[in-house]
Amino acid sequence: MLSPDLKKYAIIVAGGSGSRMQAARPKQFLLIAGEPVLLHTLRRFHAFSPEMPLVVVLPETEIAAWQDLCRQHQCTIPHRVVTGGSSRFQSVKNGLAALEAEEDGVVAVHDGVRPFIDNVLLTAAYSTAAQRGTAVVAVSLKESIRRVRGGSSKAVDRSAYRLVQTPQCFRLPLLRRAYAQPESSLFTDDASVVERFGHKIELVEGSYRNIKLTTPEDLVLAEAFLLQESSVPKTS
């Protein structure tokens, strides 16, 4: 049994260009409810654990723009900025390098463009990873799926699949060793890297709200979620 009281860390990856969003700037800097997407994400991690070290990975060319946005929006949340790489894998690797002085703990890797992460998911993910070494949030499919092959398609059993989200939490030494492997085109997330390293992945129930802002209509949903949140009185 592993200790559930391990130190927590987070690597928030925002080193991408957001090509599918087709916006004038990378999607992590677009405003939703008047604030940059990445700032919403950062605030939620800080609210979950104000002492937790936060590493934010950004494209090298956007670091100054982010610093400007932080000033404009009076962001005082302490975080370390690290330069991203040419793929998500390389960006996570750079984020991990910023934690090289840390011996042990649980680290979450989270997409900077998933601003609807909440305390319930974070608590479940960090505590499961503290006990079992890994925790990846995922949800059941809401629609039917078909496997497409050679011009035809066939229905498959959707109950056998999950949609994978972030955060993806791991014991720090495990994630570090997994990311020392050579990069593969099959690595689409951190779970696939750790699994290739030979470790079992534990799934934790995710949330349909925890969307990744990827294409333009996701911004409409995001605005609607924030509008709804601002009209619901907080219970704590």
Ligand SMILES: Nc1ccn([C@@H]2O[C@H](COP(=O)(O)OP(=O)(O)OP(=O)(O)O)[C@@H](O)[C@H]2O)c(=O)n1
């Ligand atoms: N070289 C990269 C590529 C992606 N990411 C981050 O990984 C997360 C998930 O990636 P995705 O949604 O694919 O973002 P982009 O690569 O920016 O988008 P696109 O694929 O549409 O260009 C995002 O927070 C993105 O900023 C990163 O840190 N470094």
Ligand SMILES: C[C@](O)(CO)[C@H](O)COP(=O)(O)O
């Ligand atoms: C990490 C991720 O968000 C989990 O769903 C996803 O794999 C990122 O994929 P993308 O193609 O880089 O958007």
